[in-house]
Amino acid sequence: MPMDATRNRRRVAVVGAGISGLTAALRLHLSGHDVELIEADETLGGRFGVGRLGDRPVMTGGKNIGRRYRTFRWFTSALGVDSYESFGYNASRVKDGRVLTLDSEKRGQTLRNIRRMGSARDVARLAAMAARIRMDESNRFLGSRYFGTISRRHDDAPLAAYFGREMTESLIRPMVIRNNGAEPDEVYPGTFGTNLAMLLDHYDQLAGGIQPALDAMARRVTVRAGARAESLVVNRLGRVTGLRISERGAPAQVSEYDGVVLATPAHAAAGIVAGARPTMAERLRRVRYFPSTVVLVEYDRPVFTSEVRALAMDDGPCSNAGSYGKEERHIVRYTYSGRAGRLTDPTPELIDKLTSESEDLLVTYLGAPRATRLNILVKHWPAAYSGYLPHHPAFLRELRADVETLPGLELAGDYIQGVSIEGCARTGSAAASRLAARLAGAPA
Ligand SMILES: Cc1cc2nc3c(=O)[nH]c(=O)nc-3n(C[C@H](O)[C@H](O)[C@H](O)COP(=O)(O)OP(=O)(O)OC[C@H]3O[C@@H](n4cnc5c(N)ncnc54)[C@H](O)[C@@H]3O)c2cc1C
Structure with missing residues (x-):
């Protein structure tokens, strides 16, 4: 820490331990502040979707890391976790009976x-x-x-x-x-x-998944898991001075902070700011989100080939089936999204039926014999991805003006620069830098 950093050391909260909040928390920690990372779930990572398939730790959410993901790569490298392996961008689609492949390694x-x-x-x-x-x-x-x-x-x-x-x-x-x-x-x-x-x-994946980075973060900042931020505390000068937080369903208690970053999806940020700024909450609630269900299945042998590792499917509920890793073609990730794939009640019976149908399609398109399922993991997100808004740049300008009326508050998340892991990491980094600059100028 720089010599004079302790003088400006403040207590700050970051709400949300997805990549937006993790990046904000790391930047604020490196600027010399005491950071509390407040996460409603019991585990960190948000839509990285960490889970287990049999004995194996897996990610059901975002895991493909572009070569241009500079901020995310800074984040993992600052945590000493930077072993990546190539994945490429490989997506095929069936058109007139032919499989057309888009592959970042085969530009021509x-x-x-x-x-x-x-x-x-x-x-x-x-x-x-x-x-x-x-x-x-x-x-x-x-x-x-x-x-x-x-x-x-x-x-x-x-x-x-x-x-x-x-x-x-x-x-x-x-x-x-x-x-x-x-x-x-x-x-x-x-x-x-x-x-x-x-x-x-062009895409890589973290060789050991995201968990080592999450563990490294938990060693650097204070993590409050199972803690839901309910509302902002704002003083009579209009400055944000804390949060009301409910721990594991208990009545909310006030925690005081010199600054707060809300790094959640827009609908969650709306709930937290609603008491202090109803108009801003209304604006945030308009941002559209769409659901998705991801089913990971481990088979007894490879299903995809090295040529075709992912298939976009047009007509049914399964929008995409892809191999989990470039070499892990025996693990298939089925994604149910888009209008036909919005599952409201993904019961085990429904998942079994849909997976069998998707397996039939893969047998038809890839010509491989049917493989036997060994393990299965299902993750359903009612609000998986942001679809933004029409005239989104105008929305962003209006939202920025709202934030300016609440000193001590910054926002990060998928609706500000885009849903990619890099877009989210950039918003976390930018929110932290703005908050650190304000705190440096504010009286202790
Ligand atoms: C299935 C899937 C696959 C994807 N694949 C890719 C990919 O390969 N590459 C890529 O670049 N992007 C991908 N994405 C997009 C990317 O993963 C997400 O946009 C990104 O991870 C979102 O990060 P975030 O931190 O903004 O939000 P989140 O990860 O959702 O984190 C927000 C956190 O805030 C917590 N929270 C919410 N409300 C409160 C509250 N009141 N109090 C406390 N905590 C709260 C939530 O529990 C959550 O952990 C994928 C997304 C999905 C769903």
């Missing part, structure tokens, strides 16, 4: 396949956006200037109206279902840069 083949997926106008539109993303890093995230212009011009209609039907069905839909759990008529052109940026990256 991928570009040829994209050209087959839509009209010349749509391919040109996509290419223009891709060029902007390659030219300027900010276009990978929500609220950039270029996508702000797209939003002003085109966000009165959904993405399904921006691209023609062929391109929408063959390329756009699998992308927005995968990243937003949404259909193309439920998301808007002004946020599409975040999706396209993900297609243009």
